[in-house]
Amino acid sequence: MNPQVIVAGGGIGGLAAALALARRGVPTVLLEQASAFGEVGAGLQLGPNATRVLADWGLSDAMQACAAFPDALRVRDAHRGTELGQLRLGAMALARHGQPYATLHRADLHALLLAAVQAHGLTGLHLNTRLVSFEDSANGVNAALDGGSALHGAALLGCDGLWSRVRAQLLGERPVRSSGHLAYRGMVRAADLPTALRANVVTAWLGPRMHVVHYPVRSGHWINVVAVVHGVLGRGHGGAPESDPRSWSHEARSADLVRALGPVCSDLRAMIDAVPGWSLWALNDRPAMTGAHEHAQGRVALLGDAAHPLRPYLAQGAAMAIEDAWTLGRLLESTPAPIDWTSVLARFANTRWQRNARVQQQSQRNGSIFHATGLVRWGRDTAMRLRGEALLDNPWLYGGPPEPAQDPIPSPHPKRKT
């Protein structure tokens, strides 16, 4: 029996990591600070790079049961309503990338990962349990928990999100970076929408200093709508400047959103008006990764948002957390027992960091392009009209995750002194 590994955080990244390890016979103890497992209600998109992992893990049927599979990504001008470009998804995504492009409710993805973790029976799930600090030593990692208890593991995976404690100790306390953007989130029943807005597509509306994305979730019965505008909590928007920036669910008023969006075409206005209620959160991230040492040191690794938080403008945050977990599982496949965690995590870090950094950079760049004004906007629209499908597809991304290098790789960073 392999010794247990500690996983801090029970979001999509933490569950994916626990599952990847369980599939290789490695037991984990998963710590989640919240009192219940679950995800804040919003949608997410999974490109073929992420659905490829779910298929490899035998979760295609579970995904089919709850996801939607849009026929296209359609980009439209938020003011004029005209189509700027289109990427065919559906059968075309399958033909191009061998895997589907899916849209899901976050809670559904979380639930299917949780069920898979539980089915393996190798993960101890602990709610109301917060990791406070850790100590990396020659024979393992000791984790200190809220309330004074302690835990020992062969390694520690920090899957504790944007505000990660594990990251703060591993890399030093650094404040998150504010994007200056606010995301309004809402859900509407497809049956409550005018027929024209019920199409099985991902629609991205672009306007100056704003964009809106909506797509079907829950097998197409619901539409998830996210509107991103420039602003600060409390100043003309819900929440308050001093309210908890970590919250994903500040109270929001649709009148504020309508004002922030400015004049929009009738289709977009109809979609916004159909949403019965909004919540609001401030979008924060961190600068792109600069080296493998930001992914792992010694027996401690960061996965998902803890390592590489993303702005949501490439729709890859959950996908990259899932890819991280898959890579770790893949590396364990060829690792003889007893597992040398320092070496496995070094290989993991070397495989992952550049791809994650590239996705972080492109996500940030997309935000500027989506919200462009003046000449940049004109250039964007012209390029989209001429080369829409080629610009919107990302073969380098959707073809992933890349296979890890199997050669021994030196540790990305000197072992931590404790």
Ligand SMILES: Cc1cc2nc3c(=O)[nH]c(=O)nc-3n(C[C@H](O)[C@H](O)[C@H](O)COP(=O)(O)OP(=O)(O)OC[C@H]3O[C@@H](n4cnc5c(N)ncnc54)[C@H](O)[C@@H]3O)c2cc1C
């Ligand atoms: C508007 C928006 C839209 C998005 N759209 C997409 C999309 O379309 N596609 C996509 O792939 N991604 C999308 N994302 C990103 C995606 O949601 C995240 O990147 C992904 O969920 C990361 O998961 P994670 O497990 O790393 O972190 P989190 O989901 O933040 O999970 C961290 C978990 O750790 C717990 N925790 C924190 N600290 C501790 C501690 N000290 N001890 C114990 N537990 C702890 C937390 O309670 C939480 O449950 C979007 C994000 C936003 C904001």
